Amino acid sequence: MCRWMGWLGQDVLIDELLFKTQHGIVDQSLHSRMGAETTNGDGFGMGWYGDGEGPGVYHSVAPAWSDANLRELAAHIESPLFLAHVRAAIGSPVQQTNCHPFRHGNWLFVHNGFINDFHLLRRDLMLAIAPDQFADVQGSTDTEVVFHLALTLGLEDDPIAAMERTIGLIETLAAERNVASVVQGTFGISDGTSLWAVRYATEGPARSLFASADVDAVKRLHPDNPRLQQLSEGDRLIVSEPFADLPGLWKEIPEATAVCARRGGELEEHPFEPQSQTRVTVTQHAPSAALS
Amino acid sequence: MCRWMGWLGQDVLIDELLFKTQHGIVDQSLHSRMGAETTNGDGFGMGWYGDGEGPGVYHSVAPAWSDANLRELAAHIESPLFLAHVRAAIGSPVQQTNCHPFRHGNWLFVHNGFINDFHLLRRDLMLAIAPDQFADVQGSTDTEVVFHLALTLGLEDDPIAAMERTIGLIETLAAERNVASVVQGTFGISDGTSLWAVRYATEGPARSLFASADVDAVKRLHPDNPRLQQLSEGDRLIVSEPFADLPGLWKEIPEATAVCARRGGELEEHPFEPQSQTRVTVTQHAPSAALS
C-alpha cells in the first residue's frame, strides 16, 4: 500500500503541496485515512519537471516525515508538473531502487497497490519485457516490472492503451498460473506535458483515486479560502486520498477508469478495459543444464 | 573491484581479523594495494556461522571504515567460520541487496571481479536460473546471478563442479554475444563446514588470491610474534590480498585453480576448468506483443 499525488499547473514550490497542505502526502505517510495501511513509512520518492534536462528524481529510504533533505528540496525546487509517492513495502526491500517514481527517458511512473503473488509471476513478466530493456530493471518491485512492460507495449505512444495491454497481459499470465485478483491499484504517469492516471482492480474495489475539481468551481465554492483563491485556471491535482476536507474540491475517479489531465486544465475520462493478450509459442534458446 | 576474506578455524571475535590485523580488510577498504581500485567504499558485508540457525549476514551501504555498527558487531560476534567483503561498485547501485555475501539456505557466496558487459548478458543468464529460484534474485549485481546459476547447476552437491559448469555456461553465452574476457575474479563459498575458493579469468591474469600457510610453518617462521603464536592447528585464512607483510605467512593460489579448506586445516588444490555448456532449443511461452 502506498499513497501518491500528481500536480499539473502553475509553477509551485513543491512544499506548498507536500508539507503546507492540510493532510498532504507527507502527513499521509504517518496517518493515512483511506489506505489499506495507515503507515507509509518505507521510503519516499518524487519526480519533477523543471530546470535541467528531463525529469529529476529524488528517492529516499527514510520515512517522508523525518527526511530532512526532503524538506529542503521541497522548499527550494519549483515545478509545474511533479509526482510524489510514499511507500508501504509489501515484502520487497526498502531501497532507493524500489522507490517510485520510476523513470525512463522523459517518463515518470508511480503505483499504489500490488501485483498479487508477484513472486510466482516475476519471471514470466520480466521475460515479456523487451530484451534490450531487461537490464534496465534495477530494483525488485512489481511496479518497475509493470512500467517496463508498459514501455514494451507502447507507453510512449499511447499510455492508456499500453496500460490496457499491460494489465491484460498480466491477467492472462495470472490466469495460467492460477493467481487470483492479480492487479490492484492506481497508476500515475507523466511525460512532462500531461498527467495520466488509472484506477483498476481485477476483482473487487480498487484503491481510491481523486482529481481536483475545476478551478473556477473550487473558487466559487470557497470564496473565503485564500489558499484556494491562488489557484490558476489549469491547475489540477490527482491524488490517492484527498488532502483537505473541503466539500466540492475533489471528485472521485470511478473504478476501471483512466483520466488524462492536460495543460490548460482539461480532464478527460475514459473507461479502462484491459486487453487480454493471446500468447504464441516461440522458440527460445536456453542452456540445457538449466532446464534439465 | 572488491576485496574479501574468509576464516575457518577456532572461534574468534570477528574484529580480531577485521580491525586488529595489520592491513586487514577494513584497512583495504580505504587503501587496497593490490586491487584494480585502491578504494572499496561502496558497502560492506559479512556472513558468519555461530549462534542461531544457519549463517547470519550483515550488509551495510556505509564504507567499512566509517560504519559504527560494523565495529560493534565485529567486537561482539564470535565465529569459527565467516566471510567478509568490501565492495567497489562498478555501475550497480550501492544498496544492501547488492552487498555480498549472498546467502541461500546454509550457503554463503562472495566475489571479487566482474562479468564483462553484464547488461548484455543479464537476461540470458537470469533465464538460465531455475525458474523457481528466479524471484529470489533481489539485487542487481552480476554476482547474485552467478550464485543462483551455480545453485541451479548443483552448488549444494559439488560447489567446484557447479562453478565449472556456471563459468562454462557464462563463457558459452558470452561467445554467442561476442562479449570478450567475460569472467574475471575470485569467488569464496561456504556451507558452514568447509570453505571453497576459485581464482579464474577467461583471459589474462585473474585477481589475486592467497591462503594462509600451515599453522605450524607459520609459527616456526615467526616465533616471536605473539599474535601468530595464538593460531591453532586447523586455522586457515583465504584472502584477496595478504593482511600483513610477513614472509612465509601467505601462499598465492595459482591462476585457474580452486581450493577447499576443510575443518582440521587441510587445504586441497585443484585445477579449475570451466565446462562449456551445449545449448538446446526449447519451446518457451512468451506473450506475442512482447516479441513483435
Place this chain on the structure above:
Amino acid sequence: MCRWMGWLGQDVLIDELLFKTQHGIVDQSLHSRMGAETTNGDGFGMGWYGDGEGPGVYHSVAPAWSDANLRELAAHIESPLFLAHVRAAIGSPVQQTNCHPFRHGNWLFVHNGFINDFHLLRRDLMLAIAPDQFADVQGSTDTEVVFHLALTLGLEDDPIAAMERTIGLIETLAAERNVASVVQGTFGISDGTSLWAVRYATEGPARSLFASADVDAVKRLHPDNPRLQQLSEGDRLIVSEPFADLPGLWKEIPEATAVCARRGGELEEHPFEPQSQTRVTVTQHAPSAALS
C-alpha cells in the same frame, strides 16, 4: 515517544523477544497501543551483553519493522541481558547518535518520554555534566544529556540514587526557567548484571511500565502455553507496554517508582523521590566577547 524492553534471564536469541513474541517491540514500532504515538518509526537500537568485552550496541535509523540487518542480528545473537528501543523522534534528527541505548563503559541507558522544552534547558544541563565527559555527548537528544548527568551524579555507584539527583537537578533548573512538567517517562539502566527501571513524571501520569510476573506464577496460570513453559526461574522482562494479552503475566510498575531486577529473579521496588539540588554560584571563565 518511544517504546523499550529489557530482558534479564537465561540466554536467548534476541529475536525470540523482538520478533517471535505476540505484540513484541518491533510490532509496537508500527502499532503501539499504549503509547502517546502509535508509530515509533524513527530508528531502533539494542544493546546486549554476551560475547566480547562490555555491551555491544546496534543503532539503526531505519524503522525497526523494515531493517533487514536487525532481523539477522536478532536471529544470530544470544544474550542473557539486553535492552531494545524503538524511537519516535520529537524534533531531534533521526541519526544513529540519537538512538538508544546510550553506553558508557559497561552501562546502558534507554528512555521513553521527554524533557519538556529541552532547547531552553540544554545549555544549563550540559554545563552540569562533568567537564571531562562533556565531549562524550555525541548526539542531540535529551536522553543522552540525562544519561551523562546521571553519570556525573553517581550512576555507577548507585543508579537509582543518581537518577533521583539527576531528575531533582532537572526539576530545579526547570523551575528557574519556568518550564512546567519537565520530566516525563520511564528509564531503563543496566550494568550487565542487574536491570533497573524508573517510572516518573513531574506532573500528571507517567508513561506506562510493566514487569513480568514471577516465572512460577506465570507457568501455573498458563499450563498449556508451550512458550511460557520454557521460562526458567529468574527470567524477567521489563517493558513499556505488555507484549501478549495473557492475564497474570504482567504487573504494572506504579507511578514514581524504581525497580531493580537482579540475577535469580528478584524484583525490588522502591519509591522514586527526586532530590532537589541546591545551586551555588561559582566562578567560571568565559570569553568577554561572547558575553557582551
Place this chain on the structure above:
Amino acid sequence: MCRWMGWLGQDVLIDELLFKTQHGIVDQSLHSRMGAETTNGDGFGMGWYGDGEGPGVYHSVAPAWSDANLRELAAHIESPLFLAHVRAAIGSPVQQTNCHPFRHGNWLFVHNGFINDFHLLRRDLMLAIAPDQFADVQGSTDTEVVFHLALTLGLEDDPIAAMERTIGLIETLAAERNVASVVQGTFGISDGTSLWAVRYATEGPARSLFASADVDAVKRLHPDNPRLQQLSEGDRLIVSEPFADLPGLWKEIPEATAVCARRGGELEEHPFEPQSQTRVTVTQHAPSAALS
C-alpha cells in the same frame, strides 16, 4: 580533511561544476591530489541560493561518488551561488548533521581542516556561543561550533572580522589548555550575495586554497577551450584544489589571507589576523553536585 568549492556568477546547473568538470569536487572525493587524505568519502553537502526562501541544503552520508540523489539534484538545480563540500571525517560520526555547509538564516559555512584536540576544547568553545544559540548546535563537528562562535562574534555584520575574533578566541583558549597548532584550514562563507574565504593555520602551512582568475584573462589564455569560452564576466570559483590542469586558470590564495568575491567579479584580498580575546571572569550558576 575535506575539500570544498564555491561558485559565484551566472546561473549554472550545479552538475556543470560538480560532475562535468575535469577533476571536479566529486572526483576529488575519490582521488584528491592535494589533500592530507586522498579519499573524502565520509559524506557530502551542498548549499545553494535559488528558488524558494533562503539557501537550500542537501546533506548526504553516502560518498559523493556513489550518491544517486546527488547526481539527480546537481543535474536539475540551477544556482548563481553555491557551496559544495566532500568530507573526510576525523573521529566524528558520519551523519547528516555533521555534513557541511552549516546554515543559519541566510548564511552558509564550510570548512576544510580541523580544530586540534577539539575534545579538550569543545566545552569551553560551546560555552562561548551565545546562550540562545547553544541549542542550535545539532551535530558534533568542530566546524559547527566555529560557525556558531563566529555568529556570536558578529559574522552577520562583518564575516572576516568575526572570523578574526573567532580564531583569536580559539587560539586564546588553546593556549590556556596547552593545545598546539589549534586552527588549521580554509573556510568558505556566503550570505547569498558575496562569497568569503579564509586560509589560515595557527602554525605551519595552511590547507591549499585557490580562486579562479579573471574571466577575461582565462578566455585569452585558452581561446580554443569551448567550456571556458562560456564563462561570463563576473564568474568566480573558489576551491580547495584546482579542478583542471590549465595554466593561468587558477591563482593561489596566500597563507593567512581572506578574500571576498562580489557580484560582478571583484575579488578583494586582505591579510587575515586573528584577534586575541581577553577573557573576563564572570559569575555563572551551576549546580553544586556537578562541580563537587
